[in-house]
Amino acid sequence: MAxxxxxxxxxxxxxxxxxxxLLPWLIPALLIALWQLAVATHWIDSGLLPAPLAVVxxxxxxxxxxxxxxxxxxxxxxxxxxxxxxxxxGFVLGLANGLSHTSRLLFDSxxxxxxxxxxxxLIPLVIIxxxxxxxxxxSLVTIGVLFPVYIxxxxxxxxxxxxxxxxxxxxGLSKWQLFTKIIFPGALPTILVGVRYALGVMWTTxxxxxxxxxxxxxxxxxxxxxxxxxxxxxxxxxxxxxxxGKVSDLIAKALxxxxxxxxxxxxxxxx
Amino acid sequence: xxxxLVTLSHLYKQYGDNHALQDVxxxxxxxxxxxxxxxxxxxxxxxxxxxxxxEQPTAGTITxxxxxxxxxxxxxxDRLLPWMTTLANVSFAAHxxxxxxxxxxxxxxxxxxxxxxxxxxELSGGQKQRLALARALMAAPQLLLLDEPLGALDALTRxxxxxxxxxxxxxxxxxxxxITHDVDEAxxxxxxxxxxxxxxxxxxxxxxxxxxAETIARVGESVLRVxxxxxxxxxxxxxx
Numbered sequence: 001m002a003x004x005x006x007x008x009x010x011x012x013x014x015x016x017x018x019x020x021x022l023l024p025w026l027i028p029a030l031l032i033a034l035w036q037l038a039v040a041t042h043w044i045d046s047g048l049l050p051a052p053l054a055v056v057x058x059x060x061x062x063x064x065x066x067x068x069x070x071x072x073x074x075x076x077x078x079x080x081x082x083x084x085x086x087x088x089x090g091f092v093l094g095l096a097n098g099l100s101h102t103s104r105l106l107f108d109s110x111x112x113x114x115x116x117x118x119x120x121x122l123i124p125l126v127i128i129x130x131x132x133x134x135x136x137x138x139s140l141v142t143i144g145v146l147f148p149v150y151i152x153x154x155x156x157x158x159x160x161x162x163x164x165x166x167x168x169x170x171x172g173l174s175k176w177q178l179f180t181k182i183i184f185p186g187a188l189p190t191i192l193v194g195v196r197y198a199l200g201v202m203w204t205t206x207x208x209x210x211x212x213x214x215x216x217x218x219x220x221x222x223x224x225x226x227x228x229x230x231x232x233x234x235x236x237x238x239x240x241x242x243x244x245g246k247v248s249d250l251i252a253k254a255l256x257x258x259x260x261x262x263x264x265x266x267x268x269x270x271x
Numbered sequence: 272x273x274x275x276l277v278t279l280s281h282l283y284k285q286y287g288d289n290h291a292l293q294d295v296x297x298x299x300x301x302x303x304x305x306x307x308x309x310x311x312x313x314x315x316x317x318x319x320x321x322x323x324x325x326e327q328p329t330a331g332t333i334t335x336x337x338x339x340x341x342x343x344x345x346x347x348x349d350r351l352l353p354w355m356t357t358l359a360n361v362s363f364a365a366h367x368x369x370x371x372x373x374x375x376x377x378x379x380x381x382x383x384x385x386x387x388x389x390x391x392x393e394l395s396g397g398q399k400q401r402l403a404l405a406r407a408l409m410a411a412p413q414l415l416l417l418d419e420p421l422g423a424l425d426a427l428t429r430x431x432x433x434x435x436x437x438x439x440x441x442x443x444x445x446x447x448x449x450i451t452h453d454v455d456e457a458x459x460x461x462x463x464x465x466x467x468x469x470x471x472x473x474x475x476x477x478x479x480x481x482x483x484a485e486t487i488a489r490v491g492e493s494v495l496r497v498x499x500x501x502x503x504x505x506x507x508x509x510x511x
Contacts, residue, residue: 163348166325169325169351170342170344181355185352242376
């Protein structure tokens, strides 16, 4: 009896997990189905909005011709290079200003001024100074990524519980040990929020930069297709942006799960 | 008489216009369990922070038996590091090669054997305080400073922890200073009870550690009378 009760209890749980995993994909799948249906039944003019299948076929064609892999690669290169440079600069500045009062006095006011300039408004200036080559687009991504990483690193460092720092000091930790064992781990959740946000900014900035001033990349592909009213490719580029954004978010989430596994523990025992 | 470990001499501490401590002098002897008891805001925790060298006195001196006397504080809020396992929490401040083995022994001594890879958020309130105690014991302190460590626990866990801490301190011959506002706790655990009131050490009596309930109650009663007695210039009676 007990065994059958266990089986009965286990079955719905397993179904629930599968259903739970599928749930996030339900709305996108429904929207695509609706879109396909609307085009197939001529509710929507396929000249204005091609069917999803047409977009997929266009994607396969561009992939086979080598155009799509080339443009995705160059966009990925720009995005990751800009992200690494901007992220590192933001992290180092956030760290320095969070840890050193002198550094904070020296840099923070200037950074706050610069932070409030919308970085996309710098595009004309960047084009004049750097042209439409790689440095222009990478520097725009760098600027876009720098500030969210800076703010979150700075905030994370300065928000570490002072009681924990006092405890560390009273237990004889050196300054380096205080940093590695208390300050940095304490700030890490906030820093990773900044990284996750910066990944979104990275794609937005790159897409705008590539759309306005480029001769390669996904943004260029989209603006070029727009010139020829090639709606299949325009939609394909939008779908690729969405997928790249989702992949970035998954990477950020995986990083959080890896570094902050202690946050998922819990449920204190009684007594 | 055991030799003095810490001697406080005419200690004053001032925060702006607030005189937190005024002319406090007493000595803690080696192996002694001393309780400082009094109402909140009376200056007990300030005294502990000065002895722990977390703050400096405005005037007066604190003399330690050795210049590098090993002191460890167990705080009221456990101050455990949530990103570290219990084992790492105990060993995080130690540096020698035998750290891991000693950390496991210390965890076992406080009844947390088998919890080495558990995170603090998975522990109960009593277990967290045991872990905080293990962390303090890990350095083999010459002076253990307990800053109202049981304040947040329920009555039953609190009583168990009182017995447990007393046992650990006796077994390890630890010199201990306990800060508490609970007169019963002070009487039950300490060799000597000092009442701190309005920033002054106003009364001192022998504690009732290991004695019967009646003696504990008698000591507690005498301490409570001093705490509740109106200070010179105050009106008598309760306003409750």
